Amino acid sequence: MTEPVRIFLVDDHALFRSGVRAELDRSVPDVTVVGEAGSVAEAVAGIAHLKPDVVLLDVHMPDGGGAEVLRRVRVAQPDVVFLALSVSDAAEDVIAVIRAGARGYVTKTISGRELADAVRRVRAGDPVFSPRLAGFVLDAFSDRPGAAPPTDPELDRLTRRERDVLRLLARGYSYREIAGELFISVKTVETHVSSVLRKTQLSNRYELSRWASDRRLV
Amino acid sequence: MSNPAPPVPAARPLYRRRSGRLVAGVAGGVADHLGANVLWVRATFVALMAVGGAGVVAYGLLWIFVRQEAPTVERAVVPRERQQALGLAALGLGVGLAASAVGNSALGWIVGPLGVAIAGAAVVWREADEAQRRRWAGAGGRAGWRAAVLRVLAGALFVASGIAVFLLGKLDMGQVQFGLLAVLATLVGVAVITVPWWVRLVRDLGEERRERIREAERAEIAAHLHDSVLQTLALIQRQSGSPREVARLARGQERELRTWLYGPGGYRRPGGDPVTEGLTEALAAAAAEVEDTYALTVRPVVVGGDRPLDDDLRALVLAAREAMVNAAKHAGVDEVSVYAEVEPDEVNVFVRDRGAGFDPDAVPDDRHGLVGSVHGRMTRHGGTVRLRTGPGEGTEVHLRMPAAQVVPTEEKEHAP
Secondary structure (H helix, E strand, O other): OOOOEEEEEEOOOHHHHHHHHHHHHHHOOOEEEEEEEOOHHHHHHHHHHHOOOEEEEEOOOOOOHHHHHHHHHHHHOOOOEEEEEEOOOOHHHHHHHHHHOOOEEEEOOOOHHHHHHHHHHHHOOOOEEOHHHHHHHHHHHOOOOOOOOOOOHHHHOOOHHHHHHHHHHHOOOOHHHHHHHHOOOHHHHHHHHHHHHHHHHHOOOHHHHHHHHHOOOO | OOOOOOOOOOOOOOOEOOOOOOOOOHHHHHHHHHOOOHHHHHHHHHHHHOOOOHHHHHHHHHHHHOOEOOOOOOOOOOHHHHHHHHHHHHHHHHHHHHHHHHOOHHHHHHHOHHHHHHHHHHHHHHHHHHHHHHHHHOHHHHOOHHHHHHHHHHHHHHHHHHHHHHHHOOOOOOHHHHHHHHHHHHHHHHHHHHHHHHHHHHHHHHHHHHHHHHHHHHHHHHHHHHHHHHHHHHHHHHOOOOHHHHHHHHHHHHHHHHHHHHOOOOOOOOOOOOOOOEHHHHHHHHHHHHHHHHOOEEEEEEEOOOOEOOHHHHHHHHHHHHHHHHHHHHOOOOEEEEEEEEOOOEEEEEEEEOOOOOOHHHOOOOOOHHHHHHHHHHHHOOOEEEEEEOOOOOEEEEEEEEOOOOOOOOOOOOOO
16 A cells, blocks of 8 residues: 555544554554544534545534534545444444444454554445444344335345355454355455445334434434 | 535424513414414414403413523514514404404403403513523522512502402492402412412422432432442552553453443433343353453354343353353453354354464363363253364354244344
């Protein structure tokens, strides 16, 4: 990678921002933090001005949180990539930011190196699914008896292969390991995960919209 | 710049206006609530006057039962609006007079003595509004105190004299009837004058109750934070020489707080699921134990809803715990993945690390761990163990337990 990935940090805790910035600056040379913001309004203005490649977004903030930033930025700058970063592991938070348009979700306990990996990956266009997110999505798309029938079969169902990939993600496998396990190429794994992400964002399945509406997003 | 569509304003709750009002802000408040023009609302009240004076009654009731808006939104009354409103008021008076003239004579007293009483009540109520406003404004409003008392007295006098004149008109009645009527009228008069204070009393009680609930909630949160987070922080400061210990404390505290915030029966879902010993919880407990003992991260992911623990599943959890311990002891990693999938006919648990791995054939027979504890346990309960490892490849233990005719607990609504 020749050009460093330009990152914008959004988090209302200044301490956490400086921590992430220090860790990324110190340990990862090909990622630079170009700016940071502590509120929704600051973030929207800063992102419009600096045009970063990737925005690291806190989920919980005053004035509507990360979802509000997503909603306001994506109208004008649809090509900015968002990676959500939160302390919360609750399903409604995870699903809500994903459905608002984030391309990945990692928790704040992630190490600097892993975070840089995740940033590079979303930058390259691939979603980042933590095992927990994979678990939530599997749950949301599971066909339990008594679940409402899907309204849009294309969006409301995962293919068998997508399910296999998700299962391995939830078991803590990397893309490369999944590719080896399923005898497919890494590229194909990425395609499957992207497709799952798209379905998670667009599907109207009851579970997904319920989780999102718990955070008053839909 | 992005310019998002403004959020659709939800219907505003009904409040009486505090500024930009003429009498009590009722018409303005109703207009704000309905999104209509104030002029039309006022005109409606005037039109209602024609129906036996219903406009006055409606206005009065709204005045009593609708609160004043709290935030200070400054609205100016345009002179034109004031003129329009005064015109409408005059029209309303005329309509009332006309209605009483053409209608039965019983309505005659509306514009006579009772009209005076109504005007008096209006003065008193308005003064009550002012008093509340001064209370909101804080101590700064002591200045108009004397005038306020005068106004209240004047209003009370109006009400009293209105009622008195009304009673004098009924002097031709018999003694007993007149006495009863006088008592009744006095009671009504007192009730009317003291309405604002009654209303405020009731509201203050409700407010106080809410405040008490908030207070109790705050106290609960404070107590919890004190017992958990503050204690842990104190411990961390004393252990700051040992990064391993600090990480262990922080991890344990994080898990505990997380459970409290997001877990079933936790703070955010009080009274949610009754805490039954289920598979999810047992696995989480096992993972927590291993985390605490061996100072590494274990985050179980459970898919497919919960199951009540039976003997087989208990064995499965214990076997999974043993596998985690094994990984913690021998793999040399700081993170272990645990994934459990609950299916109708079986439960699968995967315990995986990216550590050293080993050659299963090279493990001496006297090493008890995997073989005895995991394998033995699983086979005794009809489950299977699949081991996948190699030197340098990490280890994954796959535990599979067929489910004995168990009815899953939360088939329809499983907690996220």
